[in-house]
Amino acid sequence: MGVLLSAAVTLGLLFFLSVGLNEQVAEGCRCVQKDLHQGYCDSDTVIRAKIVRKVTNTQVFAYRVNTIKVFKHVNRRPIRVIYSLRNSCEAYLENKEYLLTGQVNNGKVFINSCDFVKLWSDVSLAEKDFLCGCQRGCNCGIVPVLQHHN
Incomplete structure (x- = not known):
């Protein structure tokens, strides 16, 4: 049980870190794509x-x-x-x-x-x-x- 919980927490943290890093990189150029x-x-x-x-x-x-x-x-x-x-x-x-x-x-x-x-x-x-x-x-x-x- 402890190993599964630890793995789930680790995966959750990795997910939120990756989303945060992607957002940071994307912040460099913010614009609405024009038609x-x-x-x-x-x-x-x-x-x-x-x-x-x-x-x-x-x-x-x-x-x-x-x-x-x-x-x-x-x-x-x-x-x-x-x-x-x-x-x-x-x-x-x-x-x-x-x-x-x-x-x-x-x-x-x-x-x-x-x-x-x-x-x-x-x-x-x-x-x-x-x-x-x-x-x-x-x-x-x-x-x-x-x-x-x-």
């Missing part, structure tokens, strides 16, 4: 891009990109590099094609894990329709339903 509508409205830039190469230094990740399509951008300069600060909210991208939203600061596009970042292959038909509609004018005061019904 595409919110990401589009809150962003300076919305692009479909292929990540070509990742370059890192002590403060920032720089991703060289081939921009496939610009859905929204505040200036006319081509986007060849996007940046993500090395902090708890940094965005980790692989050499794949993405739909990305981000902010422009001093002419540079910055993204983080709180922005809308999604593999292009995972972008739904409803989300693609939304993007096409926004190119003709998008009302950010109205929240659309991004569900596709067959």
Whole structure:
């Protein structure tokens, strides 16, 4: 009986410690994941891009990109590099094609894990329709339903 109780107490303590540690790690970057509508409205830039190469230094990740399509951008300069600060909210991208939203600061596009970042292959038909509609004018005061019904 004593061994079973001891094992149960140990497992309980391990569980609460692991939950506490996970919460502590997760506290570094707290944000509500944005859907595409919110990401589009809150962003300076919305692009479909292929990540070509990742370059890192002590403060920032720089991703060289081939921009496939610009859905929204505040200036006319081509986007060849996007940046993500090395902090708890940094965005980790692989050499794949993405739909990305981000902010422009001093002419540079910055993204983080709180922005809308999604593999292009995972972008739904409803989300693609939304993007096409926004190119003709998008009302950010109205929240659309991004569900596709067959």
